[in-house]
Amino acid sequence: MKLKQKIDNLLDKDFKLVEKRKIIFAIPIVILVIAAVMMIIFRFTLGSALNLGTDFTGGYSVDIKLGNQLTDDNYQEYYDKITETLKSVKTENGKEYKITISGAMQRQGSGDNASIHVKYAAVNGVSESEMSKQINPAIISALEKSVLNKVPSVTIKDNVITATYDEPIDDTNAGSPFETLKKAFLAIVSDIGLTESDVDVKLNTENRKQIIITSSNSVENSSKVEDKIVSAMTLPDVYAGSVTGGDLVGATVSTELLFNAILAVSLALIFMLCYIGLRFQLSSGIACIIALLHDVLIMFAFMAIFNIEINSTFIAALITILGYSINNSIILFDRVRENMRTVYAKSMSPEGVANKSIKETLIRSINTTITTLIMILMVAIIGVSEIKIFAFPIIFGLLAGTFSSIFIAPSLWALFQRVGKNKQNFRIEPKNKNKKTEKNSKPTEIGA
Missing domain, CATH: 1.20.1640.10 (Multidrug efflux transporter AcrB transmembrane domain)
Structure with missing residues (x-):
């Protein structure tokens, strides 16, 4: 009130x-x-x-085919992962390309044919030849690795390495994903300054999403070492689809x-x-x-x-x-x-x-x-x-x-x-509805 x-x-x-x-x-x-x-x-x-989109300037596109893996529940998860991946694409010397997505990603098809269509602008100052031969292949490779594979987040603290996945890791048989990841890590131990006898690789039985690697020696905590571990312990997803494109739009x-x-x-x-x-x-x-x-x-x-x-x-x-x-x-x-x-x-x-x-x-x-x-x-x-x-x-x-x-x-x-x-002196005269009056006077109306 x-x-x-x-x-x-x-x-x-x-x-x-x-x-x-x-x-x-x-x-x-x-x-x-x-x-x-x-x-x-x-x-x-x-x-x-x-900030003109590819609708005005042209650009490139990729199709990420996911099939039945793509659902209403996990679409936003895929969306965020694709966005993050494109922003993180780098050159061989570590320089970021700063790929920007144009417009909104489009979800296309359903069931086995479900996919996500992504358009992105060309990198400023880069020729079309370089985009086609270097940058687009790098984008497709990065998307295949991050979207179609199970990539862990790795933390290193003193002598403990923890690799955390989004989904539980199976360890029920000799050829299980856990055994595959364990062998992959042991293959690179020398690259990070360790030996097989120095490390113990176990699966966290509480959530089954973490592989905990304990070393008798401290592990160097650097981005180079972390990248090697991530690359080795990336688990291929046998049910994933494919990434195609890099075509000019x-x-x-x-x-x-x-x-x-x-x-x-x-x-x-x-x-x-x-x-x-x-x-x-x-x-x-x-x-x-x-x-x-x-x-x-x-x-x-x-x-x-x-x-x-x-x-x-x-x-x-x-x-x-x-x-x-x-x-x-x-x-x-x-x-x-x-x-x-x-x-x-x-x-x-x-x-x-x-x-x-x-x-x-x-x-x-x-x-x-x-x-x-x-x-x-x-x-x-x-x-x-x-x-x-x-x-x-x-x-x-x-x-x-x-x-x-x-x-x-x-x-x-x-x-x-x-x-x-x-x-x-300008004034608006009222509209007179009396016809007799109208004959005797001619009022001025606005716009007349």
Whole structure:
């Protein structure tokens, strides 16, 4: 009740938002300037001003065929493992390639044909020949090792080596995985400065996921030694699938699809302008279209500031926001038209009509945005990765669209009414429904 009372008290006050149009127009300009600065920084630090996905720039792809191994329960586990593996791919001298996944991984097929399709961008400063002959094979090899094999995490403390696996290790027979791993470790003991007589290899019977190796001598704790142990004790998964690909992916969106998207948006804006101009006023239509262009620019700006990847999903989010934002603007201008017909309009300026209309539609606009934003935020927080990529630009667009429909569009409309008019003497005359009166007087309406 207290909150409702505070809101009611706020709405009882005179709104003078439109008069602050200089501040209102300055806010998006500042955001665009920040975005431009960040793009310049990213251009010199990351090699690209915008984080464009392979849909725009082209890239490469691999298919990880897992068959029945891939289920709803372990999909996220595979997703995280693939992401981590690609980030950790290195050259022979240990330099990281910094492979970045483009867009969301796609789960394809089912049953024996289930697989995960991954697209990734080319490495900056690397030729196509080097990508094909060196980097792509290294990526496939790393994925085969980490995804299709059981790779342990190894810790070394004094004279104890612990190799921990994600699943229990079988040791029930002479040819069991445990015996295989034990032989593999004994084959490299000399490489890490030990002898077979120095070590005792046992399986932790409590969880059966750890192989504990005790040595009579201390073991060197270094990344080189650890890598040798991990490589030797990686257990091949006989039920795993395969990794294929490394193929070049063309930039599809940057050609036909991108052209069609721009054409569709342009035609939609033209038809919106015609409808709003006929239904309300031409000035209202122009204000709405400029507000929509504001939304597009602000969405691009936030994507640039946070260096979020721009791909085909972003185009879908962009079109979604255009429809959402124009709906809010039309509601406001419908109220503007109604207020212009009242007897109070005779003594009101364009700014007064705009402020009154904002005041009367403000709660509706805020409530609509909040309810939509709550849902999108939940999707962004707990949704799957494919949906999260769509959710982030939607959040930016919701905020931009709400701002433009409440502040930008009505401020522009009021400004347009002043064009060619005397600011002190201009007034809106009420619409007179009495035909006799209409014959004797010709009231001036906005936009006439």
